Amino acid sequence: MRVLLVEDDAALGASLRLSLERSGYATDLCADGIEAEGLGEVEPYDLVLLDLGLPGKPGLEVLHAWRARANRIPVIILTARDGWQEKVEGLRAGADDYVAKPFRIEELLARMESVLKRSRGLAAGPLRHAGVSLDEATQSLLGADGSRSALTGTEYRLLRYFMLNPGRLLSKAQLADHIYENDGDKDSNVIEVYVNRLRQKIGPDMIQTRRGQGYVFGEPPPRG
Amino acid sequence: MNPLAPRSLGGRLSAALALSLVILLGLQWIVASLAIAQLMERQLTARLARDAESLLAALQEAPGGGLQLDPRRVSPRYQRPFSGYYYTVVSGGQRETSRSLWDADIAFPLPGAGRNATLRAIGPERQPLLVYAAGFRKHNLEVTVALGEDLTSLNAGLRRFQLIHGGVSVAILLALLLVQRRIVRAGLQPLDAVRQDMERLAAGVATRIESPGPAEIAPLIAQLNRLLETMGRRSRRSREALGNLAHALKTRLALLNQVATQPQMREALADMDRIVERELKRARLAGEAQPGQRVDLDDELTLLAQTLRVLHADKAPDIDWSVAPGLRLAGDREDLLELLGNLLDNACKWSRGRVVFRASGTASGDGILLTVEDDGPGCAPATLETLARRGFRADETTPGSGLGLAIVRDIVESYGGRLAFGRAALGGLRVEIELPGDPSNATKGEST
Numbered sequence: 102m103r104v105l106l107v108e109d110d111a112a113l114g115a116s117l118r119l120s121l122e123r124s125g126y127a128t129d130l131c132a133d134g135i136e137a138e139g140l141g142e143v144e145p146y147d148l149v150l151l152d153l154g155l156p157g158k159p160g161l162e163v164l165h166a167w168r169a170r171a172n173r174i175p176v177i178i179l180t181a182r183d184g185w186q187e188k189v190e191g192l193r194a195g196a197d198d199y200v201a202k203p204f205r206i207e208e209l210l211a212r213m214e215s216v217l218k219r220s221r222g223l224a225a226g227p228l229r230h231a232g233v234s235l236d237e238a239t240q241s242l243l244g245a246d247g248s249r250s251a252l253t254g255t256e257y258r259l260l261r262y263f264m265l266n267p268g269r270l271l272s273k274a275q276l277a278d279h280i281y282e283n284d285g286d287k288d289s290n291v292i293e294v295y296v297n298r299l300r301q302k303i304g305p306d307m308i309q310t311r312r313g314q315g316y317v318f319g320e321p322p323p324r325g
Numbered sequence: 326m327n328p329l330a331p332r333s334l335g336g337r338l339s340a341a342l343a344l345s346l347v348i349l350l351g352l353q354w355i356v357a358s359l360a361i362a363q364l365m366e367r368q369l370t371a372r373l374a375r376d377a378e379s380l381l382a383a384l385q386e387a388p389g390g391g392l393q394l395d396p397r398r399v400s401p402r403y404q405r406p407f408s409g410y411y412y413t414v415v416s417g418g419q420r421e422t423s424r425s426l427w428d429a430d431i432a433f434p435l436p437g438a439g440r441n442a443t444l445r446a447i448g449p450e451r452q453p454l455l456v457y458a459a460g461f462r463k464h465n466l467e468v469t470v471a472l473g474e475d476l477t478s479l480n481a482g483l484r485r486f487q488l489i490h491g492g493v494s495v496a497i498l499l500a501l502l503l504v505q506r507r508i509v510r511a512g513l514q515p516l517d518a519v520r521q522d523m524e525r526l527a528a529g530v531a532t533r534i535e536s537p538g539p540a541e542i543a544p545l546i547a548q549l550n551r552l553l554e555t556m557g558r559r560s561r562r563s564r565e566a567l568g569n570l571a572h573a574l575k576t577r578l579a580l581l582n583q584v585a586t587q588p589q590m591r592e593a594l595a596d597m598d599r600i601v602e603r604e605l606k607r608a609r610l611a612g613e614a615q616p617g618q619r620v621d622l623d624d625e626l627t628l629l630a631q632t633l634r635v636l637h638a639d640k641a642p643d644i645d646w647s648v649a650p651g652l653r654l655a656g657d658r659e660d661l662l663e664l665l666g667n668l669l670d671n672a673c674k675w676s677r678g679r680v681v682f683r684a685s686g687t688a689s690g691d692g693i694l695l696t697v698e699d700d701g702p703g704c705a706p707a708t709l710e711t712l713a714r715r716g717f718r719a720d721e722t723t724p725g726s727g728l729g730l731a732i733v734r735d736i737v738e739s740y741g742g743r744l745a746f747g748r749a750a751l752g753g754l755r756v757e758i759e760l761p762g763d764p765s766n767a768t769k770g771e772s773t
Contacts, residue, residue: 181573192635198638
């Protein structure tokens with residue numbers, strides 16, 4: 102999952118970014134409204150956390166600009182302005198949720214997950230697919246038999262992205278885009294390694310390879 | 326209230342002007358009537374004097390001594406009985422009366438030679454008479470000639486004149502009153518504009534008095550506008566300052582929340598957040614200090630319901646709201662949004678998916694009744710009592726819970742309203758709020 106964190110308070114931004122990284126979100130931090138607007142247009146983020154009081158361009162205008170260009174990128178407004186007037190305006194501008202500062206990181210993560218699922222038309226609750234379910238709190242995998250196996254950070258990010266996009270063809274570059282932040286190492290060959298490791302944990306048929314195209318996560322094809 | 330000193334300027338002016346007009350026109354009617362009556366009497370007297378002289382000329386020495394009237398030189402009108410023209414001539418012991426008098430007689434004084442007297446008397450057939458008696462000396466004899474004339478037709482003419490004159494005077498009075506009324510109304514027009522501006526101000530449509538008003542009260546209006554402006558600016562500035570303070574504190578708190586590891590620290594931070602939230606929100610309330618503003622409930626609720634559906638998207642609450650048509654809340658928009666937002670947010674938080682909101686006028690008059698019900702678990706009777714107290718927190722485990730209702734209480738109190746809790750028909754909590762309303766709701770109620 103790639104997240105754009107737009108926050109002008111440097112200390113809070115850095116600390117929040119760290120928390121998000123720890124929870125498996127590849128996070129880009131940006132402190133300026135104009136820059137954020139450009140990034141949101143260019144980079145394939147899965148979610149934006151947007152502060153309202155930004156230098157360069159106010160957060161609401163950034164959001165308006167995106168929505169005016171039919172950019173449906175999910176946005177959670179993250180602000181210390183918690184009046185209902187601001188909430189109404191923010192959601193009217195096209196935000197998907199509104200979290201008031203100060204917040205507990207658990208609360209923010211829960212709301213991020215629910216917005217992500219909603220934006221993909223998935224039901225709320227833990228991610229589950231064909232007997233495999235993902236425990237987002239512990240970043241581990243729950244098997245159909247109740248067994249629990251730990252995932253590394255990258256494995257977790259990759260599996261979550263697969264599970265949020267079941268049945269869709271995902272290229273290696275696309276996967277790399279969504280699990281690494283901007284300045285991260287985007288060697289798409291590494292993806293192959295991680296996909297193989299995931300196959301060992303969730304079964305070989307849950308992720309199918311389409312040669313030259315990428316991968317599809319979903320039900321294993323019926324065996325002939 | 327004294328009807329001659331009504332409280333409105335227009336009323337006072339009209340009453341004073343009307344009274345002076347009535348007195349003026351009444352006086353002129355009396356003076357004119359008296360003047361005409363006197364003029365007519367003087368004319369009549371003058372004619373009677375001339376007639377007396379011609380009667381005197383008709384007096385001749387009688388052969389047997391004394392004086393005698395020459396019947397040929399006496400006008401025939403003195404011959405017809407009760408004709409209205411009468412004479413009596415007295416000379417020495419001799420007394421000669423006109424045939425018209427028949428056998429009646431008129432009493433009159435004997436003024437003596439060279440003098441005369443005028444008086445009123447009652448003649449035959451109860452005719453009102455003007456009697457003129459004059460004394461002469463002829464052929465060395467003292468002669469008194471008295472003439473009487475019936476005043477009936479003259480009086481009738483005078484009355485007719487008075488009646489017509491009175492009628493014309495009344496018509497003039499009415500016309501002048503009408504004109505005067507218009508003058509007063511036109512003169513007070515600028516005040517009326519000011520009054521309308523004041524009403525708009527009270528209704529929250531305007532924020533200042535636009536009409537300049539007449540010179541007499543222009544300084545008053547200017548002063549009032551200045552006060553309104555100062556108040557508005559001050560309240561805006563303090564709101565801004567409080568908003569900035571809250572913003573700055575909360576950003577720092579958010580950072581501290583990130584780095585806090587010990588549960589004690591986290592708890593202290595949560596307390597600080599609550600204090601900042603509650604106290605700064607309370608300080609930001611405009612309350613009744615602001616000149617009246619109006620909020621269209623329909624518009625606000627449409628947006629608010631959309632917002633709440635997004636904020637509680639996981640629950641997808643069905644917010645069923647309705648507002649009595651045309652109902653408006655008197656108050657600051659931000660305050661009312663805060664009130665409704667917290668109220669409905671609390672209901673959504675606890676509900677299982679259904680929230681009912683109703684806004685209507687109160688039965689007793691211009692107030693507004695807001696009720697919110699949810700289908701959540703509701704509250705035990707003991708908790709309901711706690712809710713009714715100040716500074717409550719209903720549930721310590723749900724973050725932020727209780728705070729919303731505390732803010733609701735602050736807002737209701739700052740508007741002088743009433744807050745009550747109960748059990749909803751749907752099973753959950755029922756919150757009932759009564760707010761003193763917009764005066765225009767009351768006038769609406771009266772007119773329908």
